[in-house]
Each structure stands twice: as structure tokens, then as C-alpha cells.
Amino acid sequence: xxxxxxxxxxxxxxxxxxxxxxxxxxxxxxxxxxxxxxxxxxxxxxxxxxxxxxxxxxxxxxxxxxxxxxxxxxxxxxxxxxxxxxxxxxxxxxxxxxxxxxxxxxxxxxxxxxxxxxxxxxxxxxxxxxxxxxxxxxxxxxxxxxxxxxxxxxxxxxxxxxxxxxxxxxxxxxxxxxxxxxxxxxxx
Amino acid sequence: xxxxxxxxxxxxxxxxxxxxxxxxxxxxxxxxxxxxxxxxxxxxxxxxxxxxxxxxxxxxxxxxxxxxxxxxxxxxxxxxxxxxxxxxxxxxxxxxxxxxxxxxxxxxxxxxxxxxxxxxxxxxxxxxxxxxxxxxxxxxxxxxxxxxxxxxxxxxxxxxxxxxxxxxxxxxxxxxxxxxxxxxxxxx
Numbered sequence: 001x002x003x004x005x006x007x008x009x010x011x012x013x014x015x016x017x018x019x020x021x022x023x024x025x026x027x028x029x030x031x032x033x034x035x036x037x038x039x040x041x042x043x044x045x046x047x048x049x050x051x052x053x054x055x056x057x058x059x060x061x062x063x064x065x066x067x068x069x070x071x072x073x074x075x076x077x078x079x080x081x082x083x084x085x086x087x088x089x090x091x092x093x094x095x096x097x098x099x100x101x102x103x104x105x106x107x108x109x110x111x112x113x114x115x116x117x118x119x120x121x122x123x124x125x126x127x128x129x130x131x132x133x134x135x136x137x138x139x140x141x142x143x144x145x146x147x148x149x150x151x152x153x154x155x156x157x158x159x160x161x162x163x164x165x166x167x168x169x170x171x172x173x174x175x176x177x178x179x180x181x182x183x184x185x186x187x188x
Numbered sequence: 189x190x191x192x193x194x195x196x197x198x199x200x201x202x203x204x205x206x207x208x209x210x211x212x213x214x215x216x217x218x219x220x221x222x223x224x225x226x227x228x229x230x231x232x233x234x235x236x237x238x239x240x241x242x243x244x245x246x247x248x249x250x251x252x253x254x255x256x257x258x259x260x261x262x263x264x265x266x267x268x269x270x271x272x273x274x275x276x277x278x279x280x281x282x283x284x285x286x287x288x289x290x291x292x293x294x295x296x297x298x299x300x301x302x303x304x305x306x307x308x309x310x311x312x313x314x315x316x317x318x319x320x321x322x323x324x325x326x327x328x329x330x331x332x333x334x335x336x337x338x339x340x341x342x343x344x345x346x347x348x349x350x351x352x353x354x355x356x357x358x359x360x361x362x363x364x365x366x367x368x369x370x371x372x373x374x375x376x
Contacts, residue, residue: 007347014272016272019257045264046234046235047234047235048234051256070324071268071271072268072271072272072275072326073270073321073325073326074262074268074322075268076268076269076272077235077265077266077267077268077269077272078265079265080259080260080262080263080264080265081265082266082292083259083260084202084259084260084265085202087260123329123331124325124327125325125328126321130318130321131322131325132319133318133319133321134260134261134319134322135264137261137313137314137319138260138261140313141311141312155260
């Protein structure tokens with residue numbers, strides 16, 4: 001049905017052997033022909049990112065996903081370094097920087113804290129989406145459409161069944177993606 | 189007047205040779221006896237951070253400053269990695285994690301865009317402080333007092349005199365710091 005992979009999942013985790021959630025998510029999407037799964041820390045453990053390779057992967061994708069746990073209100077550092085060195089002027093923005101225009105972008109993230117810790121009277125004091133503004137605006141600045149994130153919260157203590165259901169939802173979310181259209185998870 | 193350095197300035201820049209602003213700021217504070225200046229990327233170019241060393245520096249400081257340019261709505265990646273590996277449970281938060289309690293924290297940052305690009309009708313769409321929420325909340329979560337950032341905006345095209353004045357202001361801001369009190373730049 002799809003001639004070539006059109007979904008790029010960029011992933012990073014500092015201790016994947018300890019992550020039930022991300023492991024289950026990765027297993028759930030393995031074998032999907034539309035998906036290119038790319039583990040940034042496995043590929044670039046010393047942070048020396050191959051910029052041309054990354055830009056080529058981005059050009060081929062229509063839907064770009066950052067999959068990672070939330071640490072300190074953001075992504076693992078390799079994502080920030082990837083942004084800083086791959087999303088260059090003339091590629092992602094500025095004169096001639098149209099490579100990402102019209103693509104879609106979303107986060108697939110997990111948090112240790114439960115949803116009610118992300119509110120004014122919770123220990124994290126702000127809704128999760130507040131901490132995701134830098135990603136939202138990155139997408140917007142590059143001319144991409146920012147789709148609502150796929151989120152699983154409370155990762156420290158979730159039943160297996162909840163994790164399994166989330167992994168299936170992740171797979172479905174990617175399978176439902178249609179170029180130029182929002183995915184099923186997108187409510188606007 | 190001060191028995192030992194009590195201000196820790198953590199710094200990172202991806203191309204310091206091209207930064208007039210940060211170069212001027214660094215020159216302005218060199219020689220201040222209260223200040224420990226620590227270039228994270230120079231110290232850890234491969235991102236292998238010495239956690240014990242960093243935690244020891246933090247323990248000795250009363251005022252902790254992140255000095256960096258804003259790229260993609262945040263700090264250079266080394267800061268995020270530093271947060272993820274240095275600010276551990278049992279040190280910075282959680283049971284027994286009281287090492288940073290009562291200290292003060294602030295950002296000293298510069299942006300390429302002018303202030304009017306950071307608003308709803310500007311290209312960056314949100315006030316700068318929105319993008320700084322992850323740092324504000326990091327400080328709060330560790331029991332530190334988050335002071336308003338020292339900011340210089342429009343870095344791509346600022347007159348020398350403006351940069352020099354900002355560098356002096358940075359020096360004064362650090363010199364004015366008193367333990368347990370807000371600095372002069374702090375308006376509440």
C-alpha cells in the first residue's frame with residue numbers, strides 16, 4: 001500500500017534495558033514496513049552525529065516522531081544535539097530551508113509521574129504540554145504540522161496490561177497516519 | 189569578603205569563537221574570586237561527564253548559573269545531559285536528595301531573535317520564559333530558588349556598546365549576589 005517507508009521514528013533512552021514501556025513500544029512497531037526506526041544513542045553514543053545521513057532520512061519521511069522518555073522536562077540530550085546540528089539554516093529554516101515544510105511531527109513520550117503531578121498543585125507544577133513547547137515550536141518553525149503527542153504517564157508503576165495496550169496504541173497511531181492528514185490520535 | 193567561591197557558572201556554546209556576546213561576558217567575569225567558571229563542552233567534548241566532580245562543584249556553590257545561547261528554544265545539549273546524569277535521585281531530589289536545597293539558580297542566556305519575535309504574533313510565538321519553564325521547574329524540583337534570567341536578545345546584530353554593557357551587567361549581577369537574597373536583577 002505504501003511504496004516506501006514514510007514514517008521516521010527517532011528514539012533515545014539512557015537505559016533501554018530498564019524501560020518496559022519503550023521496549024514494548026519498539027517491539028510493537030517492529031516489522032512495520034512504513035516505519036524507519038532509528039536509535040540515536042545507539043548510532044551516535046559519542047554524540048558525533050552524521051548530519052547528511054540525518055538530513056537524508058528526514059527528506060524521505062512524511063511523518064517524523066520523537067520517541068523517548070521525559071527526563072527533566074525534556075528529551076534525552078542527544079535529541080537536542082540532533083536538533084542543533086541537523087536542523088540547520090538553509091535546510092530546516094531560513095532562505096532555501098524548506099526540507100521539512102508540510103511534514104508532520106509528533107512526540108511519543110512517557111513520564112514517570114502520573115498526570116495529576118503535572119498541574120499547578122502537583123509536584124511538576126505545569127501541564128506536560130507546557131514543557132513540550134520547545135518541540136511544538138521547533139516543528140512550527142520548520143513548517144511542520146505539530147500533532148498532539150502520544151503520552152503514557154506514571155511509568156514507574158504501570159501494570160503490564162496498560163503498557164501492552166499503550167504499545168498497541170502506538171502501533172495503531174503510526175499505521176493510521178496518512179500523509180497530509182492527522183492521525184487517529186489527533187483531536188482538533 | 190567571601191572566603192571561598194560561592195558562584196558556579198556552567199557554560200556551553202557550540203561555536204564560542206563566533207560568539208561576541210558570550211566571549212564578552214566571560215571576559216567580564218574572569219578574575220572574580222567568587223566565581224567558578226566551568227565550560228562543560230570544553231571539559232566534556234564527548235559528553236562523558238564526571239558526575240562526582242560535578243556534584244562536588246554544586247555542593248560548594250550557593251548560586252548556580254547556566255550561561256549559554258538559546259538554540260532551538262533551549263540550552264546546548266550538554267546541559268541536558270548534565271541534568272540527566274548529575275541531578276540524580278538521592279542527590280538533587282527524592283529521599284536524601286537535598287544537596288541543592290536553598291541554593292539559588294538563574295539562567296544567563298542570549299537569543300538571536302529580538303524580543304518582539306518572542307510573542308504570539310512573532311516568529312517564535314511564545315514569550316521566552318515559556319521556553320524556559322523546564323529550567324525553572326528543574327530548579328524548583330531541586331529545592332532551589334529560580335531567579336529571573338539575565339537575557340540579551342537580538343544577538344545577530346547588536347552594536348559593540350550594547351554587548352559591552354551587557355557584559356558589565358553580567359559581572360555586576362554576579363557581584364551583587366548575596367546568599368539567600370535575590371540579586372539586583374531580581375524583581376519580585
